[in-house]
Amino acid sequence: MKPNLNNIILTGILLLCSHVMNAQFLAASDTSENSVRKYKSIISSNKEIVGFIEYSLAQKGLPKHLRNLALIESHFNRNITSGAGAVGVWQFMTSHANQYGLTQQNRNDLYKSTKTAVISLTKLYKKYNNWITVVAAYNCGEGNIAKAMTAANSSQYHIFYKFLPEETINHVKKYLNACYATGELQSVLSNYNSSRMNTVFFVNGGSGKNNEQLAETDINAGFNLHVIADELDLDLNRLLTWNPGISEDLQNKGEGTLYLPKDIMPDFLLKKNKILSRSVKETYTPNTKQ
Known part of the structure; x- marks a missing residue:
């Protein structure tokens, strides 16, 4: 025949389009009502902080969904300190903060730390060209991203992620879940899929x-x-x-x-x-x- x-x-x-649009696990892993309600409640309870962060992001041409990075990092608590020593809304480690002139004492200053986070995120995006890899790099550092890319012989997150720390993999999952809750997941995934055609x-x-x-x-x-x-x-x-x-x-x-x-x-x-x-x-x- x-x-x-x-x-x-x-x-x-x-088949090709299906693969591009559904890059393995890149989707929200928790779309339950409880998850959506939790994230929305935290945002609603911190309207002033969220408003300032979104304004700061928009001023530099960054997408507002990056406010979700602070959401999953600290729940917008400027006084929180992690077990690893990360401080403030953006959970800056001392070494990360020092790269951009943010002093150890100012890591819990909302205004100064947000300004620093915007600069850091802008730099990371210029390097990786998609927000998913940026979120991963923000969590584990550029050195770990480079090692994972080399090990996987690929710069695509859905391929090299398996060589990243488990904490970072879970961090990205939380970010995708938060973006689902705020109605911005499709924007994040579209950005990732578009960047895959231009990655070097x-x-x-x-x-x-x-x-x-x-x-x-x-x-x-x-x-x-x-x-x-x-x-x-x-x-x-x-x-x-x-x-x-x-x-x-x-x-x-x-x-x-x-x-x-x-x-x-x-x-x-x-x-x-x-x-x-x-x-x-x-x-x-x-x-x-x-």
């Missing part, structure tokens, strides 16, 4: 000529690596050097992460539909002959 080429292409595209990751760590900046995007088993290499005028072995194990991922999982140099990735994205269509044709044409 001759397969319907349009249906094959549509199925491949839907350094492979062959260290300095030197072997360093390459690779952008990454998701593909499904409908894509043929030979066709990708041909359409981008690349040597197949070079493509496989950037993507060790991708053939197995596509065959066994039906999907994988494609790495390409950041100057080549735009060409792939521009030709993506053509590459997928040609891949499907070349894969199924031999089976259509009578």
